[in-house]
Amino acid sequence: MIEIEGLTKRYGEKVAVKNLTFTVRPGLVTGFLGPNGAGKSTTMRMILGLDRPTGGDVRIDGAPYDRLRDPLKHIGALLDAKAVHGGRSARNHLLCLAQSNGIPASRVHEVLDTVGLTAVARKKAKNFSLGMGQRLGIAGALLGDPRILMFDEPVNGLDPEGIHWIRTLMQNLAAEGRTVFVSSHLMSEMAVTAEHLVVIGQGRLLADTSMADFIRRNSRSYVRMRTPQHEHLLDLLHTEGITPVAADDGALEVDDARPEHLGELAARHGIVLHELSPKQASLEEAFMRLTAESVEYHAHARPAQPPPRPPEPARQWGADWKKGS
Amino acid sequence: MSTPQPPATQQPAQPAPQPAPQWQAAPGPSYTSPIPVVRTHLGHALASEWTKIRSVRSTMWTLGVFLLLVVGIGFLAALQTDDTDYSGVPYTIPAFFGLILGQICLITLGVLVIASEYGTGMIRTTFTASPQRHRVLAAKMLIFFAVAYAVSVFAIGVVGLFVASLHATPTSTPWVGTIFMGALYVSLLGVLALAVGSMLRHSAGAITAMLGVVLVPAILPAFMMISESLRPVAEKVLEYNAINSLAAIFDAGEEGGGGAQLGVLVAVTAAAIAGAFLLLDRRDV
Numbered sequence: 001m002i003e004i005e006g007l008t009k010r011y012g013e014k015v016a017v018k019n020l021t022f023t024v025r026p027g028l029v030t031g032f033l034g035p036n037g038a039g040k041s042t043t044m045r046m047i048l049g050l051d052r053p054t055g056g057d058v059r060i061d062g063a064p065y066d067r068l069r070d071p072l073k074h075i076g077a078l079l080d081a082k083a084v085h086g087g088r089s090a091r092n093h094l095l096c097l098a099q100s101n102g103i104p105a106s107r108v109h110e111v112l113d114t115v116g117l118t119a120v121a122r123k124k125a126k127n128f129s130l131g132m133g134q135r136l137g138i139a140g141a142l143l144g145d146p147r148i149l150m151f152d153e154p155v156n157g158l159d160p161e162g163i164h165w166i167r168t169l170m171q172n173l174a175a176e177g178r179t180v181f182v183s184s185h186l187m188s189e190m191a192v193t194a195e196h197l198v199v200i201g202q203g204r205l206l207a208d209t210s211m212a213d214f215i216r217r218n219s220r221s222y223v224r225m226r227t228p229q230h231e232h233l234l235d236l237l238h239t240e241g242i243t244p245v246a247a248d249d250g251a252l253e254v255d256d257a258r259p260e261h262l263g264e265l266a267a268r269h270g271i272v273l274h275e276l277s278p279k280q281a282s283l284e285e286a287f288m289r290l291t292a293e294s295v296e297y298h299a300h301a302r303p304a305q306p307p308p309r310p311p312e313p314a315r316q317w318g319a320d321w322k323k324g325s
Numbered sequence: 326m327s328t329p330q331p332p333a334t335q336q337p338a339q340p341a342p343q344p345a346p347q348w349q350a351a352p353g354p355s356y357t358s359p360i361p362v363v364r365t366h367l368g369h370a371l372a373s374e375w376t377k378i379r380s381v382r383s384t385m386w387t388l389g390v391f392l393l394l395v396v397g398i399g400f401l402a403a404l405q406t407d408d409t410d411y412s413g414v415p416y417t418i419p420a421f422f423g424l425i426l427g428q429i430c431l432i433t434l435g436v437l438v439i440a441s442e443y444g445t446g447m448i449r450t451t452f453t454a455s456p457q458r459h460r461v462l463a464a465k466m467l468i469f470f471a472v473a474y475a476v477s478v479f480a481i482g483v484v485g486l487f488v489a490s491l492h493a494t495p496t497s498t499p500w501v502g503t504i505f506m507g508a509l510y511v512s513l514l515g516v517l518a519l520a521v522g523s524m525l526r527h528s529a530g531a532i533t534a535m536l537g538v539v540l541v542p543a544i545l546p547a548f549m550m551i552s553e554s555l556r557p558v559a560e561k562v563l564e565y566n567a568i569n570s571l572a573a574i575f576d577a578g579e580e581g582g583g584g585a586q587l588g589v590l591v592a593v594t595a596a597a598i599a600g601a602f603l604l605l606d607r608r609d610v
Contacts, residue, residue: 026356049456050449051609066456069364077453083446085381092380100373100454100461102363140450145358177356 031194076141086126218286415500435518
């Protein structure tokens with residue numbers, strides 16, 4: 001479990017992360033979502049004790065990171081696949097990491113096997129392709145068989161096969177009861193891997209919600225209707241107790257309706273339809289709306305805070321909004 | 326799983342862990358690894374740093390060139406000498422000429438041991454694995470010092486033995502001590518370079534700074550001598566610069582054989598190490 005409380009990081013005047021509070025729970029993949037420059041990597045570096053927070057706390061399994069005597073057995077992280085001395089072979093790279101944490105050398109061969117790098121174990125890391133480098137980084141993260149795994153944009157620049165491999169790996173790790181925390185700037189990527197979602201923008205927490213909840217709330221499905229008998233159709237819908245939304249081009253949009261129902265209704269009253277189509281707003285759109293107009297979202301989303309969450313983070317969240325923008 | 330199972334039927338063959346529905350399901354202590362928990366200590370860090378230093382090409386290159394310079398130049402110089410040359414000086418003096426150049430190899434290696442990690446980004450991986458940064462730096466210094474000391478004792482010793490085999494005069498100046506003193510001096514210079522590398526975090530910058538430390542005190546006194554008031558300072562700088570310090574060590578016999586010079590280097594190195602440790606904790610990686 002990763003617990004983050006009031007985490008803040010300032011670089012001079014610039015605030016990279018502001019008063020961030022959330023918890024990453026075991027047994028599921030938690031997506032850490034935000035546009036580029038939102039403070040995801042900074043937050044992850046602070047979790048690992050690489051950057052010193054200006055304020056606030058991070059606890060890994062209840063302890064600050066620098067109190068962990070064998071951190072690789074608690075948390076395995078892949079922040080940057082290039083954070084490797086290129087002149088060292090994959091095997092020696094992993095060996096020196098294992099030794100520093102008292103991990104048996106046999107684990108090196110096991111993780112090399114897991115990520116499929118056994119054949120190139122003696123090759124220098126600088127000759128590795130992007131995908132191989134990513135696999136080496138993941139091997140390092142798995143070395144201590146840790147309970148928590150953290151990946152920063154793991155699928156960036158990978159081919160479809162590599163992407164599929166990482167997705168499956170993360171889901172399997174979570175299914176074993178581990179905590180998996182993965183960042184991305186792509187909503188579509190998160191939609192297929194994560195079950196829980198933490199969204200930040202400009203260093204602030206925008207949402208901390210389950211994926212299902214986020215989809216339910218943000219992926220609006222509606223039926224689009226176009227007709228030359230505009231007024232007639234409006235009256236009809238009103239009498240049926242349906243409130244349509246007028247689109248920019250004069251079409252009418254009815255939320256959460258079935259096109260069959262609306263089509264039959266129009267036919268019964270002899271209304272000509274030029275268009276009758278079911279539509280779905282994309283999650284990517286929802287995410288962009290959320291990060292671009294965070295204030296609007298806050299006011300909208302607060303009451304929908306899921307019940308099992310203790311009230312404290314929710315309060316923090318609201319407070320943040322009032323003080324901030 | 327100790328969850329009381331309804332009296333239904335037998336468990337399915339494999340547990341088929343259902344992805345926990347949201348966070349309510351987060352079970353207490355989740356995954357438990359079969360790898361035993363170890364309280365890591367300096368020994369683990371030393372093992373790790375030993376693997377690191379022996380698994381990169383730059384170690385082989387710098388130490389190889391060092392051996393080549395000290396032993397090669399030493400042998401060549403030794404062949405130009407005859408028995409009478411060693412009446413007042415130790416047999417190891419031919420090694421001195423090689424060490425003047427060779428010390429730069431140890432400086433380079435000392436810098437690379439730490440600065441290459443900053444250059445490649447490896448340092449983030451290192452500090453993620455060992456958040457006890459002091460321990461990492463201490464292990465790096467100890468391992469580097471041990472390697473540099475062993476290699477330089479070997480190199481100077483080989484030259485001394487070679488000279489001794491060529492010019493066996495029964496009344497010779499004591500020379501075995503100069504092997505260890507000389508090796509200590511150049512190894513400490515390497516540790517100083519490591520500390521500077523840790524503070525500057527940049528290979529080229531730190532190597533340049535260290536070349537300045539070695540060369541400027543050797544060149545500057547010539548200019549300082551022009552000024553009458555600076556003359557006493559210039560004489561001290563001349564006496565304690567790295568090249569003359571080595572000369573003092575190998576010109577043993579007169580005035581303690583470079584003990585004072587070694588003391589100055591120990592003090593400077595200690596100050597640099599203190600600075601490196603102080604900065605290490607404060608800065609982000």
